[in-house]
Each structure stands twice: as C-alpha cells, then as structure tokens.
Amino acid sequence: MESKSYTTGSRDNANRNLEGSKTLMASHFLRALFRIQQTSTTRSSFAGRRRRIRRAAYASMAYSAGTRRAWSRALLRKLRSRARLRFPRRLSRAARPQRGDTDQAQVLRKLVPGGPGMDYCKLLEETADYIRCLTTQVRLMQTVMDSISS
Amino acid sequence: MPIEMSSRRSRITDEEINELISKLQSLLPESRRRSTSRASASKLLKETCSYIRSLHREVDDLSDRLSDLMSTMDSNSPQAEIIRSILRS
Numbered sequence: 001m002e003s004k005s006y007t008t009g010s011r012d013n014a015n016r017n018l019e020g021s022k023t024l025m026a027s028h029f030l031r032a033l034f035r036i037q038q039t040s041t042t043r044s045s046f047a048g049r050r051r052r053i054r055r056a057a058y059a060s061m062a063y064s065a066g067t068r069r070a071w072s073r074a075l076l077r078k079l080r081s082r083a084r085l086r087f088p089r090r091l092s093r094a095a096r097p098q099r100g101d102t103d104q105a106q107v108l109r110k111l112v113p114g115g116p117g118m119d120y121c122k123l124l125e126e127t128a129d130y131i132r133c134l135t136t137q138v139r140l141m142q143t144v145m146d147s148i149s150s
Numbered sequence: 151m152p153i154e155m156s157s158r159r160s161r162i163t164d165e166e167i168n169e170l171i172s173k174l175q176s177l178l179p180e181s182r183r184r185s186t187s188r189a190s191a192s193k194l195l196k197e198t199c200s201y202i203r204s205l206h207r208e209v210d211d212l213s214d215r216l217s218d219l220m221s222t223m224d225s226n227s228p229q230a231e232i233i234r235s236i237l238r239s
Contacts, residue, residue, distance in 0.1 A: 088203075135177075148219050
C-alpha cells in the first residue's frame with residue numbers, strides 16, 4: 001500500500017497534527033480489521049463482520065482525534081457504552097434543541113456526535129473537524145480496499 | 151430571526167459565525183460547493199448535512215465491501231502479508 005497517496009503534504013504544525021492522527025487512524029483501523037478477520041471465520045460471526053468493520057471505522061476516527069474534540073469524546077463514550085452507533089441520533093427527551101436554533105442547525109446536531117450539547121458556534125467548529133475526519137476515514141477505507149483487491 | 155440569537159451574537163460576533171460557515175463551505179466537495187456559492191447560511195448548513203449523510207453512507211458501503219473482500223482473504227494470503235508489513239513498519 002502506497003502510504004504516500006494517503007498522507008501527503010506536511011506544511012505546518014496543524015498539518016503535522018493531522019499527519020500524526022492519520023497514522024494513528026490507519027494503524028488502529030488496520031489492527032481492528034486484522035482482529036476481525038481472525039475472529040470471524042465461523043458462519044455465525046460472518047453476519048456480524050460488516051457491523052464490526054463499521055464500528056472499527058468510527059472507533060479509529062474517535063481514537064485518532066482522542067479527547068481533543070467534543071465530537072470524538074462523545075463518540076468514544078458511545079463506543080465504550082457499547083451503544084448502537086446510529087446516525088442521525090434519536091435524541092433523548094432530555095436533549096432539547098437549543099434556543100435560537102434554525103431548523104438546519106437542529107438537523108446538524110443529530111448528525112455530529114455530541115451535537116446536542118453544543119452551542120451554535122461550537123457546533124460549526126466541531127462539524128468542520130468531524131467532516132475532515134470522516135473524509136480521511138473514507139479515503140483510508142478506499143485505500144485498504146484497493147490494496148486488498150489488487 | 152429568534153430574539154435569543156441576537157443576544158447570543160453579542161458574545162460571538164457575526165464575523166466569527168460567517169468565518170465558521172465559510173470554512174464549512176470550503177470543506178464541501180466541488181460539486182456541492184457550486185450550488186452554494188451565493189447561498190444563505192441556512193442553505194449551506196443544509197448542504198453540509200447532506201454531505202455528512204453521504205459520508206456516513208460511504209462508511210456503511212465500504213464496510214460492506216470490505217467485509218465481502220475479507221471473506222476471500224485468509225491469513226496466509228499475500229494481502230494479509232501486506233497488512234502485516236504495514237503494521238510492522
């Protein structure tokens with residue numbers, strides 16, 4: 001696998017942080033995939049494999065951002081509680097929409113982990129980081145796919 | 151515009167919000183960005199939500215395909231060796 005195609009361009013400290021987290025993401029995800037591969041040989045575990053891979057994807061995203069971000073903290077909490085990962089979230093009755101929210105901000109809150117607890121400004125910041133991480137994870141999965149199928 | 155919004159804005163400037171919104175716009179892929187070049191914040195958020203949903207779907211889809219691919223892999227295949235070597239490096 002050409003890791004260059006996946007982690008190019010280091011320009012400053014912010015980018016260096018990104019590079020570090022990309023590497024973290026990749027190694028976490030690959031290790032998880034390997035574990036899943038070793039432990040899903042019986043037919044019964046076959047069905048759960050897709051779910052485990054999906055969970056590993058979100059886990060490696062969350063671990064790469066660590067506790068630095070509100071969305072990753074929320075995701076880590078969800079993963080540790082072994083709750084089902086569902087997007088958009090079904091908001092519990094306690095999580096009421098924030099005052100002054102537009103309709104779209106409310107929709108966005110359900111899509112970003114930890115959304116309900118954030119004010120509008122924070123929501124916008126966290127959304128940007130979440131999107132960056134998601135696109136990185138998607139690219140990682142595509143790269144792994146290409147390597148395996150080649 | 152809800153009244154609460156203006157009191158919130160006295161702490162966080164309109165400028166900051168606009169900056170955050172345009173940062174979100176810059177994260178959209180080219181195809182989605184074109185339709186929102188002169189859009190309101192609301193349209194942009196809508197496009198952002200749509201983009202996040204499509205990314206979630208991509209993760210689902212890739213998980214599915216990876217799962218299928220893995221069934222063709224066994225621990226002694228060359229692909230497994232590739233992965234092992236990446237993890238070692």
